[in-house]
Amino acid sequence: MQRAILALAQPAEVQLSLFPDFVCKADELALDFEDGLYELVGHEHEVTAEQRGAIDALDAVLVSMSGPTGFWTEEALRTHPTWERIRELAKAVAVAFGWELRIPPPSNAFYVVAGPDKRPAGDWVALVRRHIEKLFGRK
Secondary structure, three states: OHHHHHHHOOOHHHHHHOOOOOOOHHHHHHHHHHHHHHHOOOOHHHOOHHHHHHHHHHHHHHHHHOOOOHHHOHHHHHHOHHHHHHHHHHHHHHHHHOOOOOOOOOOOOOOOOEOOOOOEOOOHHHHHHHHHHHHHOOO
């Protein structure tokens, strides 16, 4: 959750630098936040009312953007006032949790480039194996 919040709190150019060029970066920011929400399941009792309120406010704006709208482009991420509002709300979440506002570390996500037929390009099994080896240091 912390990485997702810190990513959402960053200026647009930093946000764009956090993901590979072939992904929808604005969408990835929202998906990372959604994944972070799942991390809270079973830990709700550890979250204060202030923290929950800050998370809920951020979540409400992101949910209001869902669907095929103009919010999910790099240009929108740079210029749309809603994205600036998201950054402010994400900063409020970070403050509520007492997190330092810093650039988050790279994600452990693994992205596969799709070929023209929408299947992963190249030998995707080998790509996944290399990624697992990198993460866990074994073969």
